[in-house]
Amino acid sequence: MIRIQNITKSFGRTQVLQDVSLDLPEGGVTALIGPNGAGKSTLLSIIARLAPADGGRVSIDGLDAHQAPSADLARLIAMLRQDNHLTARLTVRELIGFGRFPHSGGRLNAADQAAIDRAVAYLDLAELQHRFLDQLSGGQRQRAFVAMTIAQETKYLLLDEPLNNLDMKHARAMMRLLRQISQDLGKTVLVVLHDINFASCHADRIVAMKDGRIFATGTPRQIVAPEVLADLYETDIPVHDIDGRRIAAFYD
Ligand SMILES: Nc1ncnc2c1ncn2[C@@H]1O[C@H](COP(=O)(O)OP(=O)(O)O)[C@@H](O)[C@H]1O
Numbered sequence: 001m002i003r004i005q006n007i008t009k010s011f012g013r014t015q016v017l018q019d020v021s022l023d024l025p026e027g028g029v030t031a032l033i034g035p036n037g038a039g040k041s042t043l044l045s046i047i048a049r050l051a052p053a054d055g056g057r058v059s060i061d062g063l064d065a066h067q068a069p070s071a072d073l074a075r076l077i078a079m080l081r082q083d084n085h086l087t088a089r090l091t092v093r094e095l096i097g098f099g100r101f102p103h104s105g106g107r108l109n110a111a112d113q114a115a116i117d118r119a120v121a122y123l124d125l126a127e128l129q130h131r132f133l134d135q136l137s138g139g140q141r142q143r144a145f146v147a148m149t150i151a152q153e154t155k156y157l158l159l160d161e162p163l164n165n166l167d168m169k170h171a172r173a174m175m176r177l178l179r180q181i182s183q184d185l186g187k188t189v190l191v192v193l194h195d196i197n198f199a200s201c202h203a204d205r206i207v208a209m210k211d212g213r214i215f216a217t218g219t220p221r222q223i224v225a226p227e228v229l230a231d232l233y234e235t236d237i238p239v240h241d242i243d244g245r246r247i248a249a250f251y252d
């Protein structure tokens with residue numbers, strides 16, 4: 001389980017996380033939603049130790065995330081960042097191979113190659129695996145970065161807006177994949193989503209953040225509700241029941 005206790009974080013004078021506490025139980029897909037600037041990316045980065053907190057504590061399976069040896073942490077938790085900048089000219093397969101670093105230490109053995117093959121297949125990248133990243137569309141590149149994260153084969157997976165740039169087919173496939181790896185492989189997935197309908201249809205639970213705080217947590221049925229969404233996003237969002245799911249309609 002991931003236990004987040006009293007995390008605070010400021011940039012300059014702006015406090016972007018205010019005493020955030022949250023327990024994420026093992027297994028399942030948790031969607032993290034909320035308006036721009038709510039602190040979602042900052043919280044994910046702190047959980048994965050990509051950024052320091054000012055106060056508070058994160059523990060993952062009892063391991064202090066900010067004290068544990070980084071190699072131990074890297075075998076337990078992987079994170080897809082919202083903005084991936086790469087200057088090196090790499091192929092898709094080489095990038096995915098980076099995900100194996102905590103296991104391989106830089107020398108890929110047969111087990112690492114097999115894990116790379118699995119990630120290539122999961123993300124539908126077989127035909128693109130020898131292309132350079134700068135020869136890909138935004139959505140193809142996004143899938144390559146997700147494949148790298150999955151190839152790390154950690155128990156916990158944090159994904160910051162993995163649906164960015166994806167077309168409908170690949171967005172749906174991505175959400176099905178996240179559900180599948182949580183169900184079949186017992187992974188615990190925490191995923192930042194902007195499309196609350198994907199959260200509604202695919203997540204086991206939803207955590208909503210606003211103004212650096214946890215605003216609400218619950219099942220999709222509890223969170224994808226007009227009274228919750230109106231306060232969360234400060235705009236009226238009608239919600240319809242379609243085929244037993246709550247679907248927000250906000251395109252008018
Ligand atoms: N490196 C940084 N320096 C200064 N301010 C930052 C930095 N990163 C994020 N912020 C600010 O922190 C707040 C939360 O940002 P973020 O965690 O990215 O929100 P979200 O992912 O929910 O959109 C925003 O107001 C953002 O401008």
Ligand SMILES: [Mg+2]
Binds near residue numbers: 040160
């Ligand atoms: Mg963000």
